[in-house]
Each structure stands twice: as C-alpha cells, then as structure tokens.
Amino acid sequence: MKKIILYLGLASIGGMIAGAILLVFAIIIATPNLPSLEAVTDYQPKVPLRIYSADEEMIGEFGEERRNVTPIAKFPDALKKAVLSIEDDRFYEHHGVDFQGVARAALVNLGGGMSQGASTITMQVARNFFLSNEKTLTRKLYEILLAWKIEQNLSKDKILELYMNQIYLGQRSYGFASAARIYFGKNVNELSIAESAMLAGLPKAPSAYNPVVNFRRAKIRQEYILQRMRDLKYISSNDYAEAMLEELLVKGLGKEFNVRADYVAEYARQLLVTMYGENVYVQGLKVYTTVKKAHQEAAYQAVRKGILDYDLKHGYRGPEGFVEIPNAAFDSKQMKRALDEALISHSSSDEIQSGVVLEASSSELKVFISSGEMVSIKGAGLSFVKEALSPSAQPKLRIKKGSIVRVMPSSNNTFQIVQMPEVESALISLNPQTGAILAMSGGFDFRRGQFNHAMQAQRQPGSSFKPFIYAAALEKGIMPRTLVNDAYLSIGGAETGSKPWEPKNYDGKTEGLMTVRAALARSKNLATVRIIRAIGPVYAQSFIQKFGFEAEKHPPYLTLALGAGSATPLQMAVGYSIFANGGYGVEPYLISRIVDMRGKIIFEASPQAVGDESLRVLDERTAFVADSLLQEVTRSGTAASARVKLSRTDIAGKTGTTNDAHDAWFAGYHPKVSAVVWMGFDKPRSLGSNETGGGLSLPVWINYMTRALADAPDMPRVKPAGVEWEDGDWVIPEFTARPKYPSLKD
Structure with missing residues (x-):
C-alpha cells in the first residue's frame, strides 16, 4: 500500500513538473507572438459624432459606439x-x-x-x-x-x-x-x-x-x-x-437628450456626411449648431400642442388595437407578459403613452400604461372619448376591456385619453440678420417619421405668399393707399391659358373698393388677383426670385398671387427674413463650428452680416412699406390676436390657407426672429371646412414667439430716405410717378 501511495505521489509530482515545463514552454512560445500594446499605450477609440446646440447642450449622437473618453x-x-x-x-x-x-x-x-x-x-x-x-x-x-x-x-x-x-x-x-x-x-x-x-x-x-x-x-x-x-x-x-x-430615476429609451431636437441633429448629420464622408461617425467630431436651447424647446412644445389641439377638435378615431386579457391576477407573470407584448408595438411618443384597458365603464377606465403603472381615468380625462364609452358606440370606436389606447398627463396628477395624431406640422425660425437657424421642429415625432416637413415639404403657401406679390406691386407704383376693387371677377380661358376661372374670397363675400393695405390685412383674394393682373404674372414671377423662390415652382399665372406654387417652410422663413431685415438676402445655415477630438476648430461659419449693400435684394423703401403692410395684418387683420397675446407692436406676418384648407400657414417676424408654421396632412386632404391658418398655425407661432421674444426689446422701424407720409399712409414718390392701373378698380 505504501508503494502505491509513493508511486501516486511521485506521479503527481512528475505531472506537476511536466505541467510546469509545458506551461513554461507555452509561455516561451506565446510571448513573442503577443500583440503590440500600441492599442492601449496610444489609445484611439472610436468616438461618435456629437451634435450640440448653440448653448453647448448635446442634442444628437451618431455612431456605433457611444463613448465620451x-x-x-x-x-x-x-x-x-x-x-x-x-x-x-x-x-x-x-x-x-x-x-x-x-x-x-x-x-x-x-x-x-x-x-x-x-x-x-x-x-x-x-x-x-x-x-x-x-x-x-x-x-x-x-x-x-x-x-x-x-x-x-x-x-x-x-x-x-x-x-x-x-x-x-x-x-x-x-x-x-x-x-x-x-x-x-x-x-x-x-x-x-x-x-x-x-x-x-x-x-x-x-x-x-x-x-x-x-x-x-x-x-x-x-x-x-x-x-x-x-x-x-x-x-x-x-x-x-x-x-x-435612494429613488433612482432612470431615463427611458430615446430620452437621453434634454433638448428635443431630433430633426436638427439629423440635418446636421447629413451636412457632416456631405462634408467629410462616412468616417464622421468614428472621429469624435463635435458639431455646434446655431439652434438655441430655449428656442428649440419652445418650437417643439408649440408644434406638439398645436397638433394635439387640432386632433382633439376633430374627434376620436377609435382604439389602436385590441388584446385578449388573460384570466389571471394583475401581478402574475402571465398577465404582465400579455400586457408587455400588447404594448411593445405601440411605442410612447414623449408624454403620450400607450396603455391597455383592464376595466371599462361609462364613467371610468382603468388602464395599464407603458411605464408600468395602473392609472384610473375619469371625469374630464374621458371627455374626448365620451361617445366611445357608450354601449351603442360603433364597434371600431368602442373602448372596452382589452382596448389599446393612448394617455397623457393632465392637471393635478391625472391622465386623459388622447390619440396619436394623423396631422403634421412644422416650425422653423431664423435670425433675419444672419440667417442662423434658431429652431426647427420638422414634425410631431421624429421616431414616427424622419421626413423633415420644415425643410423638405413642398406645399402650397396660399395667402402667406401674397406679401411677395404686394412688394412687387409697390415697385410698380401701387401704394398702400391705392384703391383696389374687391368685387366678383370672371377670367376667361384666353387669359388663364386653361379653363375660365372665377376666384373667390375665403368667406365668399365682397366689400367693393378698398385700399391695398386693407386688402392684404383682410386677405382679399379678389383684390389680390386684380393686383397681379395689373402688374403682370411674368413680372411677378421674376420679382419673387429676389426672395429665393424658384421660378419653376411658381408658374407665371394669375394663381401665383394666391400661393398656388410650392415652397418649404424654410424658403418662406428666408423670404420673410428679407422683410424683417430691411431688404437683405440671407443664406440660412445651421452649423456654427466643428471641433475635432483634440479640441481644434476645423470649421467655423462666417455669415455675411446684414448691412453689406452687396447683399441687398430688395429696395429698402419697398422693404419698409411692405413691412408696414404686414404689421397691419397683426394690428387689424387676420392675425390681430398675435399683437394682443404677445403684447408687442413690433411684430408682423401673414396667415395662409389653401383651397379646401389642405394647408394652413402663418409666416411672421420680429426684426430678430423670422418664424414660419405650417400644418397639414402628408397626403393632402382638407383640415376641415372651418379651419384656417389663423386658427391653426397662428396659435403655434404665438406660443413659440412668447418664449422666443421673452427678452427681446421693442424695435420700432426706422424710416429710410425716399419714403413719405401722405394722406394717412406711406408712399414712395419715385414709384408713384410710374404708370397708373385703372384696371384695379374694374
């Protein structure tokens, strides 16, 4: 037995020695094949592309690896x-x-x-x-x-x-x-x-x-x-x-940025790829935009509110889906799995969460929402869906146990039933003095659709395009006090180049002779058509190109006066900036500077400042008088509520509504901010028979401007030489000497 133990001991020692020899041999063989330590001694990680606001708040990050060394x-x-x-x-x-x-x-x-x-x-x-x-x-x-x-x-x-x-x-x-x-x-x-x-x-x-x-x-x-x-x-x-x-507040998916600027970040990303190629995703570049945090947050909230307000006016379309609720305890694994699976394809949209109805009556809903809470909704929180709670409601509208619905917080820590809207909207604002983009909201929710309506949506601008026609008329001698007839008009096919046309005012009524100032303030279509007939649509088409519009998007027909061409909200904001800054062309830009991973500035914008006469695209006298016409719109016209709600006398703008209310606009400005709001459906259809730009887009503009102009001083206009006050209105004597247009009164 002792021999066996001795033998086993010697064998173990021998095995250990052999193992040690093998290990040493393996180390000798492996050591020369070890890689260089350059990857750690000269650490060069993949660092993503980061986008920042002008206030240096991160608004976007692009790259496979999100890293901050x-x-x-x-x-x-x-x-x-x-x-x-x-x-x-x-x-x-x-x-x-x-x-x-x-x-x-x-x-x-x-x-x-x-x-x-x-x-x-x-x-x-x-x-x-x-x-x-x-x-x-x-x-x-x-x-x-x-x-x-x-x-x-x-x-x-x-x-x-x-x-x-x-x-x-x-x-x-x-x-x-x-x-x-x-x-x-x-x-x-x-x-x-x-x-x-x-x-x-x-x-x-x-x-x-x-x-x-x-x-x-x-x-x-x-x-x-x-x-x-x-x-x-x-x-x-x-x-x-x-x-x-300690209560841990973990941020939800998609909420890692404090400023909601997805459309801004995506546009900046596109610009960087164009400038530097696909390598921008790993080079650690920091891109500082011109967008200001306060402006961007105001734009985001204003657009969301405007869309939801519209949606709440136009009725409930029914639950998003239905799920069979298992016959199990609420806190059971079976129930939680069923609820989680039901909501996985109904992602939240900021404050709007999806939920499954677990109990339903005409006076109360108990809803399990995507944040994991069970909420009780009653009273005012059900007002939007009151009819859908009735046993006699149409099947597609009926809310019952198992219905998938949307909820959002309301006052006093309660919730209300809402729905994901179908309508879209956009807001974009510029500094008229430099062209810097201050805010951009391209739609209701970037995750729902990446199409940037602020920059990509070519839509009919409707009456918001009229100021450019009126500016053209000023240089033909048609002044604010000039009389124009707001009366029925029939235009034959020979003049239209197509079918006979009988334009109408929005309300179908006429007021007879009125001043050009009143015609724009009240957005009179018939008067505006008479103006473009007088100056000629070919001349008008040529003139609007001063504002950056493309001739091919605005054919030289009489309908040009009523905004029958197409333009993006960005193009409209640029055009209105020219009225705001006294007649200077501006080039919109988003990127102010780019910094590499070592802190070196590799790009810095150098916008041309307003005041350089080489940038002038519009006579300063024309710009001043056109601005006074647009101030009248906010003083006594279709946008008078803006002046009241903002308590400002230095704002100007124009409402716009297209045929059948397919598009609703408001374009307006202060000398420091030019902002445009659009609302409509991606596939054009009527917003409603009584909907207008003044009712839909103007409130969005006001909400945005309330914050955007919070610290802006009152800025009265300075009259340029060559403009006189005669008989209660502004005139440009040099232009009034030009041919008269008796057809305006026909």
Whole structure:
C-alpha cells in the first residue's frame, strides 16, 4: 500500500513538473507572438459624432459606439470603488493576475474545457482590446500574458482609465461617462453612490442588467454591489443606508437628450456626411449648431400642442388595437407578459403613452400604461372619448376591456385619453440678420417619421405668399393707399391659358373698393388677383426670385398671387427674413463650428452680416412699406390676436390657407426672429371646412414667439430716405410717378 501511495505521489509530482515545463514552454512560445500594446499605450477609440446646440447642450449622437473618453481623475471616487468592489477589489495589490482566481478557473477549464471567472480588470482590458470572448485555455493563457505585459508598461490608474472608457454597458454606450448620460441624463461626475453602483453592475451582462428594460434585476445587482462596497469599507454604513433608499430615476429609451431636437441633429448629420464622408461617425467630431436651447424647446412644445389641439377638435378615431386579457391576477407573470407584448408595438411618443384597458365603464377606465403603472381615468380625462364609452358606440370606436389606447398627463396628477395624431406640422425660425437657424421642429415625432416637413415639404403657401406679390406691386407704383376693387371677377380661358376661372374670397363675400393695405390685412383674394393682373404674372414671377423662390415652382399665372406654387417652410422663413431685415438676402445655415477630438476648430461659419449693400435684394423703401403692410395684418387683420397675446407692436406676418384648407400657414417676424408654421396632412386632404391658418398655425407661432421674444426689446422701424407720409399712409414718390392701373378698380 505504501508503494502505491509513493508511486501516486511521485506521479503527481512528475505531472506537476511536466505541467510546469509545458506551461513554461507555452509561455516561451506565446510571448513573442503577443500583440503590440500600441492599442492601449496610444489609445484611439472610436468616438461618435456629437451634435450640440448653440448653448453647448448635446442634442444628437451618431455612431456605433457611444463613448465620451474621460480621464481617470474625472471619474468620481464612488464610481471607481463600485467598479472595483464587483470586478476586482484587489486591483491595486496584484500585478495583473489574481492567482487564486486563475487557479479556480483553470480547474474548471480542465474539467469542462471552458474557463470561468477570475478575470482581473487588467485581464479584461487585455481581452477587450486584443482577444476574442472565446472561453478556452489558450485564450486564457494569452490573456494572462498580456495582463502582465500591460502591467509592466502602464500605471494602475491608466489601466483603470482604459477599462472605464472601453467597456460596453448597453444601449450602444461604451464607458461609464457615456452610460451616465444615457441611463441617468447626468455628467459622470454628478453620479450618486446609488447610481454608481447601478452602472457598476452592467459590465457582467449589459442586457440582463439594463435598468431601462430590467429595472428589478438591475436593482438586485445594485444592492449587492452596495453591500460589497460597505463590507470592503469603501463606503460608511450611513452612506450604504442612504444609497439603498435612494429613488433612482432612470431615463427611458430615446430620452437621453434634454433638448428635443431630433430633426436638427439629423440635418446636421447629413451636412457632416456631405462634408467629410462616412468616417464622421468614428472621429469624435463635435458639431455646434446655431439652434438655441430655449428656442428649440419652445418650437417643439408649440408644434406638439398645436397638433394635439387640432386632433382633439376633430374627434376620436377609435382604439389602436385590441388584446385578449388573460384570466389571471394583475401581478402574475402571465398577465404582465400579455400586457408587455400588447404594448411593445405601440411605442410612447414623449408624454403620450400607450396603455391597455383592464376595466371599462361609462364613467371610468382603468388602464395599464407603458411605464408600468395602473392609472384610473375619469371625469374630464374621458371627455374626448365620451361617445366611445357608450354601449351603442360603433364597434371600431368602442373602448372596452382589452382596448389599446393612448394617455397623457393632465392637471393635478391625472391622465386623459388622447390619440396619436394623423396631422403634421412644422416650425422653423431664423435670425433675419444672419440667417442662423434658431429652431426647427420638422414634425410631431421624429421616431414616427424622419421626413423633415420644415425643410423638405413642398406645399402650397396660399395667402402667406401674397406679401411677395404686394412688394412687387409697390415697385410698380401701387401704394398702400391705392384703391383696389374687391368685387366678383370672371377670367376667361384666353387669359388663364386653361379653363375660365372665377376666384373667390375665403368667406365668399365682397366689400367693393378698398385700399391695398386693407386688402392684404383682410386677405382679399379678389383684390389680390386684380393686383397681379395689373402688374403682370411674368413680372411677378421674376420679382419673387429676389426672395429665393424658384421660378419653376411658381408658374407665371394669375394663381401665383394666391400661393398656388410650392415652397418649404424654410424658403418662406428666408423670404420673410428679407422683410424683417430691411431688404437683405440671407443664406440660412445651421452649423456654427466643428471641433475635432483634440479640441481644434476645423470649421467655423462666417455669415455675411446684414448691412453689406452687396447683399441687398430688395429696395429698402419697398422693404419698409411692405413691412408696414404686414404689421397691419397683426394690428387689424387676420392675425390681430398675435399683437394682443404677445403684447408687442413690433411684430408682423401673414396667415395662409389653401383651397379646401389642405394647408394652413402663418409666416411672421420680429426684426430678430423670422418664424414660419405650417400644418397639414402628408397626403393632402382638407383640415376641415372651418379651419384656417389663423386658427391653426397662428396659435403655434404665438406660443413659440412668447418664449422666443421673452427678452427681446421693442424695435420700432426706422424710416429710410425716399419714403413719405401722405394722406394717412406711406408712399414712395419715385414709384408713384410710374404708370397708373385703372384696371384695379374694374
């Protein structure tokens, strides 16, 4: 028996010696084949393209890897300790390898062929930068050797810095600085102990511990990490207790930016790709736009409110869908799975959430909403869908148990039933003095549709186009006090080049002779057609090109006067800027500067300033008098409510409504802000028989301008030389000497 034991002992020793020899041999063979450490000694990560507002607030990020490279000193101590407590609490003591952990992993590997655990932070850096995730003994050997090599060449702090910037943490975020913004909307140095522990739990399994989609699981891991931090004396018992009780506010998907400017960010991205190609997604460029945070938020909110107000006026279209509710307890896995699956294809739109009706009566709905709450809706919250709660409601309108509906917060912490709107709208504003884009909202929800109505939608501008025709008439000697007949008119096919035409005013009524000023203020179609007949549509087509409009989009017919061509909201904003700035052409621009990853400015805009006479496109006298006509619209005309609600006398603009109310516009300005609002359906159809630009788009414009002009001083106009006040109105003597147009009174 002793011989057997001796034999086994010698065999074991021999095996260990042989294993050691093999290990040394493997190290000798593998060491020369180790990769260069250049990837970590000269760290050049893929850093995404980032878009910022003029106030340096991030509004967009593009790239496969969302990363914000941060020096180790900028990471808060609590975050570093949270990471060390769960990943490698002996990090500052070992030399790259924790031998106890490696021995345990090696035994598992020899037994089952796959290694497990025990990777130090240095080993993880080696794996993340140089190796695959394949779990084999060979890969583990290379990982150990690389860890030693890294420790010989880099300081501990540098290794930890590499780890904390490179590690994948879900939601396309790489590194803890990026994760802090994406999950909590904070700079990394603002993280609390509780938030730090939550993020420290992500490296092991970013999908499984993602707090956005698996908050409960993420919370369990966070609490374990907090316990580790306490046990390791990284935090005090009081810190631990406070962190355990802290309510974590995790940001939802798509809400990582504080400013809602998706259309702005996307347009900036397109411009950058045009300028620099597809490599812009990995070069770490920072793009600063001209958009101001306050302006952008005002535009976003104004457009959303305008669309929802319209939608609430035009009736409920019925639930979005229906789901069979299982006969199970509300808190059961079966019920939660059924509800989650029902809502997965009905994504939220900012404050508008989807929900499943669990109980329905004529006076109350109990709805499980996408945020995970059960809400009770009654009273005013049901007013929009009152008819849909009746047992006699049409089947497609009826709200019942299992209906998928939309809810949004209302006053006093209550909810109301709404619906996702079908109508679209856009708002764009410029600085008329420079052309800088101040705000852009291209639609109701960028995630629902990326088509940018502010820049891409070619729509009929309707009566909002009339000021350009009136400006053309001024230079033909037709002054504000000139009389024009607002009477029925029949135009034969010979003149129209097509069918006979009988234009009509919006209300179908006529008022007879009136001044040109009154005709524009009251948006009289018949008077406007007489004006373009007098000056000639060919001349009018040529004249409007001064404002940047394309001739081919505005054929030289009489209908040009009523806005029968097509223009984008951006083009209209540029055109109105010329009235606002006294007659100077402006080139709209969005990007003010571009900075590379090293902080070097590689592009900076240099817009030409208004006042340079080489930029003049409109006679300053014409611009002044046309501006006075547009001020009249806000004083006594179709936009008089703007002056009252804004309590300002220095604004001007024009409403616009096309045939059958397919498009509703308001274009207006202050000397410092030119803004245009459009509303309509993507596939043109009537907005409603009584809908107008003054009723739909003007309120959106007012809501935006309330904030945009909050700090703007009152800016009275300065009369240029060559304009006189005669018989109660402005005249341009040089132009009045030109031929008269008796046909205006016919």
